[in-house]
Structure formats: C-alpha cells, structure tokens
Amino acid sequence: MQPFYWQSQYGNFGDDLNLWLWDHLLPGFRDVHPDVLLVGVGTVLDCALLPSGIRKLVVGSGFGYGTLPDMSDGDEWDVRCVRGPLTAEAAGLPLEKGIVDPAVMVADMPEFRNIEKKHRKSFVPHWESAVAGLWPAICETVGLNYIDPRGEAGEVIREIAASEMVVAESMHGAILGDAFRIPWVAVTTSRSINSFKWRDWASTLGVSYHPRQVPVSSRAEAIIKGARFWGVDFRENVPAGSEVRRSDLGDVAVLNREPRQTSLRTAAKHALAAPSTLALWQASRATPQMSSDALLSERKERFAAELERVRRDYL
Secondary structure (H helix, E strand, C coil), rough: CEEECCCCCCCCHHHHHHHHHHHHHHHCCCHCCCCCCEEEECCCCCCCCCCCCCEEEEEECCCCCCCCCCCCCCCEEEEEEEECCCHHHCCCHHHHEECCCCCHHHHHHHHCCHHHHEEECCCCCHHHHHHCCCCHHHHHHCEEECCCCCCCCCHHCCCCCCCCCEEECCCCHHHHHHCCCCCCCEEEEECCCHHHHHHHHHHHCCCCCCCCHHHCHHHHHHHCCCCCCCCCCCCCCCCCCCHHHHHCCCCCCHHHCCCCCCCCHHHHHHHHHHHHHHHHHHHHHHHHCCCCHHHHHHHHHHHHHHHHHHHHHHH
C-alpha cells in the first residue's frame, strides 16, 4: 500500500506530511496490499487527481476542488472517514464519517512533543503567497516569525509548535497550531483561497472560518492569484473560490525575475507592500481562537478508532 497525496512542485508541508505520517499511524502499511492506495491528508477527492481502476482506502481526505468521484463502488473505494461533514455531505456519506483532518494526530508523535517555545507569534502563509510574495520582509517589519510552508514538513511543524500564537493563511498552519493547543488567527490574501475546505475542517472542532483580509504584497503575487494590486486588476480568468494550485505556475519564476535589485527598487517594493504590512500587523493583534480540549480529544479518539478498524482489516 502506498500513500497518495498531491505534490506541489514548490513543496507544501500539509501535503508532504503524508510521506511519513502514515508510517506512524499505520506501521507496516507499506508492506501489505500493493494494489491499494491510501488516500489521506489533503483536498484530493478529485476525479482529475485520483487514478481509476485501483482500490482506494480513504482515511480523512477532503473535497474542495474539481469534480468529486463517485465513491459508491465498493470494489474500488473503501471510505472509512473524510475530513469533515461538508465533504461527507457532498459525497452522499453519513455525516458522522466527517471526523477530522488526520494532521491533528501529528501532535501525538514523540518527535513533536515538548517542543520549547521560541516564537511569540508566527505567520504561515499559503504556499502561493510564499512563492511570489514579500512576506519574509513584511514579517520582519511587524515582528512575526515567518514560517515558509514549502519547507521540509517536519521542520515546518516544529516551527509551528515552537510558537505561542499563529497567524495562518495556510489551513494546515491553523490545523497544526490548533492540534498543538496554540491559538490562531486566520487570514486570506485573495478570493482564490478555498473556504469550503477550511469550513469543512473547522466544523469538526467547533471553530469558525472568518478570515481577516490582507492585501497581496507584490505584483507577481497578484498575477498568480488573480487579484488587484494598486489599482491594476489581474482577476481575469481566475474563477472565484478556486486556488491557482490546479494551474501551471511555471511563469512565477519569470514574474519574480526582476532586474538587479537596487536599494531604490527594494524600497519601492516595500512601500507598495505597506497595505499588506499594516493588515498583517493588525491580524497579529486580533483575538485568536482555538478548539476546546474536550472536542479535540473526542475527534482524535474517533479517528483513532477508525485507524484501529483499518489495522484489523488490512494489517
């Protein structure tokens, strides 16, 4: 059995943790049933992503992009649970199958326990923002620790765990923050951020998704997100509610390849990012939220029970 996950050419820790999380949750799963795909963390219940003609074991995945597959064929699909009730409802599954995002179990792994706090507040952008934005410099200006979501998943998670509060545009930044009992504030920089997947997860833990708006920080970021930047509208051909992750971002490097940087050019770019700087500073001082200990524990227990049934049936 092999884990299936969506792989960004730039890296995205929320998807990449599938590379090792299941070895902890289901030890030995790689040694059995080579004809089965384990479909786990991520918004991957999409006909364009998942191969047909092979059996798929779904444990905590979510819907949110493209076309939802017909999962009624028991020979091809074994759906144990999905990320939340919105995915369950869309798929015609009992709502109780929408348990929680499997990433919450990371906090119980020995290597992520008792991590010393070293950051008062951290910002975890969406990977698209990290590709084209000026967020490291903005974070330095407003006193936030910048966590690049494209980094190695384990190191990104350690940085989140080492924070006392998290400002998250990355959904898994909020999920991992909440799992480590760290208060978090949600932000968004464009209409392309998928609110369905956020609400799907949030509804499992009694929290809400009402992100604070933060403007894009650069022209390149506006182009790949289909946003406005200083009166110039780059919104053509970007459908509302769909992230650019499904499209080709190969031109991002070209967008960011500017002439030799001078102090004047750098100062101008930072000046143009002033609205982003102010909005992120305000978000870092907003009242954060966090799920209750009791509800998180209850959801993790339900998920662990599903894992036990998977072990019984497959291992």
